[in-house]
Amino acid sequence: MINKLSFFFISFILITSITFGQNSSDKIALSSLLLNLEKTYDIKFSYSDNDIKNVTITPPKKGLSLQDLLSYLNTNTTLQFNTLDNRYVTISYLNKLISICGSVFNATNLEPLVLASVRINNSKIGTVTNEKGDFYLQNVPVNAKVSISFISNKTKEILVKELFSSGGCKTIYIEEEVEELSEVRIAQFLTSGLQKNVDGSTVLNTEKFGILPGLIEPDILKTIKILPGIESVNESISNINVRGGTNDQNLMLWDGIKMYHSGHFFGLISAYNPYLTKKVAVTKNGTSSAFSDGVSSTINMQTSNRITNKFSGGGGFNFLSADAFLRVPIKDNIEFHVSGRRSFTDYLNTPTYNNYFARSFQNNSVASNSENDADSNFYFYDYSFKFLYDVNFNHAIRANFIHIKNSFEFKEEYTSNNNTIEENSNLIQENLGAKINWEADWSSKFSTNLSAFFSDYRINSSDYNKETEQFQTQFNNVLETEIKLHSKYEFSDVFHFTNGLVFNEIGIRNTTTVNAPSFSKTLKEVLLKSAFYSEIEYQKNKTYARFGFRVSHFNKFNKFILEPRVNIRQKINSEFSLKLEGEFKNQTTAQKIDFEDNFLGIEKRRWILSDNDKTPIIKSKQASFGVAYSKNKLILDITGFYKKVSGITAANQGFYNNTQTFNSIGNYETKGVEFLVNKQAKNISTWLSYTYSKNDYEFDIFNPQTFSNSLDITHSLSAAFNYSFTKNFKISLGNVLRSGKPFTKPIKGNETIQNGNNTIVNYDNPNKERLDNFFRVDVSGSYKFKFSEAIKSTIRIGFTNITDRKNIIDSYYIVDETAENNVRRIDNYSLPFTPNLSFRVNF
Structure with a gap:
């Protein structure tokens, strides 16, 4: 027995020695x-x-x-x-390029981390991990470092040569974050794809968009309306009101291009294709000094800026339009992104289209004559291109182009006194934009971005009435160009210093012509302005602070305006944090509402330019303070705000009164509180948001001088419930309940007066009355499935206003001799019960 044991023991030693010797050699x-x-x-x-x-x-x-x-x-x-x-x-090691690979796991539960960011420091090279946590990169400098990061986990840096692929793919474990500022960032806010950023802005990641009540796709501007303090008094995304501001007080940026047109179908859906727009950041206060204009908010849309080296894309349709997008790699360092969308409303009328059409054209010449022999042709489209070129590891060039267009043609024939009358109307709205920028990393700490863009917005409309032989046209054109140099210097991991120079020229032209009686009016204004901005940003442990200022010079007026900005976030402990924001801003463009020149009810808003006299530069002052609580997926947030905007004119506010056509300069002051509670569980996300605000105008020309703003929504309450039956099947139910907007009635017993040869409505003091409360319930469902591992599909169905409630969103009066007291009230209603469906395929 001992001999056998000795034999096996000696054999084991010999085999081990041989094996060890072979491996070591x-x-x-x-x-x-x-x-x-x-x-x-x-x-x-x-x-x-x-x-x-x-x-x-x-x-x-x-x-x-x-x-x-x-x-x-x-x-x-x-x-x-x-x-x-x-x-x-x-x-x-000089100029050596190698391939690296690895597998990223959570150090606590040893699960693979999907979509973890893998980035080569001081370069444009990067990728994300796949469903197994694996990544692979080619042409990587051997002397570089790799940063691997994942939400709520510590960022890990590894030398590239430690991941050399010929030695096998290295397994990497990263630890969960315990006390970093990233805890202030809410990884999922209300629904997947919505996040709260460190600086307080709300970020929509369209690629990760989950589901929201009534929505069948991640419509950029419809989505942000669920946020506290953001309303749309007439249900239109072209009329988004942030903390009581008008829609023209929102700075709309698409990849750095200032856009003047935001909605298709006259504001009922967003004009920006969400499937190539990677993320959208919405800032209500404490804006970075790198941004000007938009005294109420900044809505910054960004497309993907990374070369994927992978051919991918997708497409789909809903009851209004079809779209597609592609990412096409040309070379390892060159890629092309393209997207396009077009409605089929000029070929097919769906129930969704019919409701949208009726909602857009109610109470105007199109709706009132629909029973006659009329023919309408409406369509919209948008497309965009992006060229991505990485010159080398430290320099990159990006070029963008976008074109948005709405076209409407209305032809009508009707009989009057045995005569056939023809009336033709045409309306075209479009916005073109292009930008090129050069990104340069001069060292590990210093980088610059040099960019230039132009934006060309125009609205061109015409109307011909054969009975009166009258032909009239309206034209509004905005052309803006800008050159910007932005630099960033990192003193350390916690201190960042940015500076910038901006040179801007904007020109606006307005033309109105009428042939009978002969009349023509053209106004063209051009304004040159330049700006310098500087900002310092601090971020460490529980504190985030950003202080900046912007100095603008207006060449035509020889005028300087200083705009300080502040944004502070401070965590008190693991659950509570405080926030303080403040800013001064200005803008030189506004929309004028033409009551007299309106003939379709759509093109009445025109962009105008400040002249520092009758149309002054609009200025705002804003401050807000809030407290946030987060624990066990329960989020509570309460923010008090104050905002005063001066330099507004009565012509761009849209209220009805006897002096609405007079030139008058005033201001509005709004203050209020925003409250949000969001509770998330494994399969459930439910939230309730409430906003209380008081918003008043002050105009010297009116009596009384102070009265309610046309956008004064005193109480606004929304609630929603999202439930995931499975990972792929989800539903969302939600409602909106808010106060009715103010409006103006005629003076009782003296409803009309003479204005020269015309009879007009004799309005009472402005905005004394209020519409009934607005209430709407929406529901949507989403189901994802795969045709294969590479081809994924999504079906979404949404129902707007499932109770079919007739919400009045606006009221005004017209002279009507057949009506009681010679005036007739006109009510505009929100969308009735409206279904919609979308189907998408991504690969």
Whole structure:
């Protein structure tokens, strides 16, 4: 027995020794190999001892030529072998490019981290991990560092040469974050794809969009209306009101291009294709000094800025339009992104289209004559291109183009006194934009971005009435160009310093012509302005602070305006945080509402430019303070705000009164409180938001001088419930309940007065009355499935206003001799019960 045990023991030792000897002989020290190779090939290697220290390699096969030998050494080490002549060979890391790979896991539960960010420091190279936590990168500088990050986990930095792919893919574990500022950032806010950023802005990631009540796709502007303090008094995304501001007081940016047109179908759906727009940041206060204009908010839309080196895309349709997008790699460092969308409303009338059409054209010439022999042709489209070129690891060029268009043609024939009358109306709204920018990393701490854009917005409409032989046209054109130099210097990991110079020119033209009686009016204004901004940002542990200022000079007025900005976030403990925001802003453009020149009810808003006299520069002052609580997926947020905007004119506010056409300069002041509670569980996300605000005008010309703003929504309450039956099947139910907007009635008993030869409505003091409360319930459902691992699909169905409630969103009066007291009230209603459906395929 002992002999057998001894035999097995000795055999085990021998086998282990042989195996160990074989494994240990697989690789040898590179320094030893080089000495042998110098003798064998009669060459001399030139290198630093530190470069080859601890480097091991499997010896090459015997009999290789010198060229094959160097190729073998280059492939199987992180070093670069170059021959100076047939005898001398240099060894270094200089300009060496290698391939790396790895697998990223959570250090606590050992689960793979999907979509973890893998980025090469100080370069444009990067990727994300797949469903197994794996990643792979080519052409990576061997001396660089890799940063691997994931939400709520610590960022880990690793030397590239430690991930050298010939040695196998390295397993990487990253730890969960315990006390970093990222805790202030809410990874999922209300629904997947919505996040609260460190600086307080709300970010919509369209690629990760979950589901919201009534929505069948991540409509950018419809989505932000669920946020506290953001309303749309007439249900239109072209009329988004942030903390009591008018829609023209929102700075709308698409990849850095200022856009003047935001909605298709006259504001009922967003004009920006969400499937190539990667993320949208909405800032209500404490804006970065890099942004000007938009005294109420900044809505910054950004498309993907990273070269994926992967052909991908998608497409789909709903009851109004069809769209598609593609990402096409041309070379390793060149990629092309394209998207397009077009309605089929000029070929097919769906129930959704019919409701949208009736909602858009109610109470105007189109709706009132629909029973006659009339024909309408309406369509919209948008498309965009993006060119991405990484010149090298430190320099990149990006170029963008976008075109948005709405076209409407209305032809009508009707009989009057045995005569056939024809009436033709045409309306075209479009916005073109283009931008090019050069991103440069001059060092690990200093970078710059030089960009230039132009934006061309125009609305062109005409109306011909054969009975009166009258032909009239309206034209509004905005042309803006801008050159901007932005720089960023990182003093340390916690201090960032940014500066910038901006040169801007904007021109606006307004033209109105009538042939009978002959009349023509053209007004063209041009304004040059320049600006310098500076900002310092601090972020460490529980504190985030950003202080900045912007100085603008208006060449035409020889005027300077200083705009300070502040944004502070402070965590008190793991649950509570405080926030303080403040800003001064200005803008030089506004929309004028033309009551007299309106003939379709759609094109009455025109952009106008400040002249520093009758149309002053609009200025705002805003401050807000809030407290946030977050624990166990329960989020509570309460914010008090105050905002005063001066330099507004009565012509761009849209209230009805006897002096609405007079030139009058005033201001509005709004103050209120925003409250949000959001509770999330494994399959449920439910939230309730409430906003209380008081919003008043002050105009010297009116009596009384102070009265309710036309956008004064005193109480606004919304609630929603999202439920996930499975990972792929979700539903969302929600409602909106808010106060009715103010409006003006005629003076009782004296409803009309004479104005020259015309009879007009004799309005009472403005905005004394209120419409009934607005109430709407929406529901939507989403189901995802796969045709294959590479082809994924989504079906969404949504129902707006499922109770079919007739909400009045606006009221005004017209002279009507057949009506009681010679006036008739006109009510505009919100969308009735409206279904919609979308189907998408992504690959």
